[in-house]
Amino acid sequence: MSNNENIVWHEHQVSKQERSKLKKQKPCILWFTGLSGSGKSTIANAVESRLLELQKHTYLLDGDNIRMGLNYGLGFSDEDRVENIRRIGEVAKLFVDSGLIVLSAFISPFQREREMVRKLVKRDEFIEIFIDTPLEVCQSRDPKGLYEKARKGEIPNFTGISSPYEAPDKAEINIKTDKMSLEESVEKIVTYLEKNGYFSGE
Ligand SMILES: Nc1ncnc2c1ncn2[C@@H]1O[C@H](COP(=O)(O)OS(=O)(=O)O)[C@@H](OP(=O)(O)O)[C@H]1O
Numbered sequence: 688m689s690n691n692e693n694i695v696w697h698e699h700q701v702s703k704q705e706r707s708k709l710k711k712q713k714p715c716i717l718w719f720t721g722l723s724g725s726g727k728s729t730i731a732n733a734v735e736s737r738l739l740e741l742q743k744h745t746y747l748l749d750g751d752n753i754r755m756g757l758n759y760g761l762g763f764s765d766e767d768r769v770e771n772i773r774r775i776g777e778v779a780k781l782f783v784d785s786g787l788i789v790l791s792a793f794i795s796p797f798q799r800e801r802e803m804v805r806k807l808v809k810r811d812e813f814i815e816i817f818i819d820t821p822l823e824v825c826q827s828r829d830p831k832g833l834y835e836k837a838r839k840g841e842i843p844n845f846t847g848i849s850s851p852y853e854a855p856d857k858a859e860i861n862i863k864t865d866k867m868s869l870e871e872s873v874e875k876i877v878t879y880l881e882k883n884g885y886f887s888g889e
């Protein structure tokens with residue numbers, strides 16, 4: 688017997704469309720994916736600041752922070768990473784329903800889970816942004832010193848070293864941080880949103 692048997696979905700009186708119209712924007716998830724040190728956090732933060740300047744309503748879900756709260760206790764086995772992304776996907780969906788432009792910055796190494804999140808929302812509400820930085824570049828940046836630890840065997844299942852990363856094959860936006868400045872990356876993402884009607888709440 689499913690434990691959902693006596694649970695009934697409620698339609699709310701105020702709709703997503705009404706909330707979005709008030710905010711003068713089309714809600715969506717900007718799903719950043721890429722290796723550790725690829726630039727997900729840096730770019731997502733810069734995009735959020737730019738959106739704030741444009742008077743857009745946003746929320747940033749960021750890897751390390753979510754793992755300290757909502758996903759406290761989840762590790763880096765394949766199984767825990769799947770659960771991590773599943774929960775984040777559900778939270779992102781709620782925020783989209785609230786009318787926000789959601790930015791999420793997780794490695795999200797598996798194609799299947801990214802596709803699962805894509806299917807949680809409407810077709811144009813999921814924008815996959817591949818932070819396409821070569822592993823060697825991430826390793827040389829090593830902003831948190833984690834690659835060095837992983838190479839010494841001090842961190843098991845480290846993405847790119849001892850755990851896989853499946854690169855997206857149909858991301859809406861591709862960002863090569865070894866060839867583009869932070870400003871160019873922000874511009875590319877914000878221009879995509881503008882051209883595709885995300886800055887209008889009709
Ligand atoms: N084993 C291992 N592999 C990868 N990353 C590790 C690991 N252990 C700790 N960290 C730190 O956790 C951050 C990644 O968490 P995520 O929630 O984004 O990972 S995942 O999507 O569930 O794969 C990641 O943050 P970013 O560097 O910002 O990507 C690391 O700081």
Ligand SMILES: Nc1ncnc2c1ncn2[C@@H]1O[C@H](COP(=O)(O)OP(=O)(O)O)[C@@H](O)[C@H]1O
Pocket residue numbers: 721722723724725726727728729730792828830864865867868869872
């Ligand atoms: N063009 C660029 N775009 C984004 N980050 C860059 C770029 N060039 C260098 N960096 C640096 O790379 C590092 C990326 O770290 P971070 O944003 O934490 O990555 P992630 O969230 O993917 O782990 C930062 O130290 C950042 O300053």
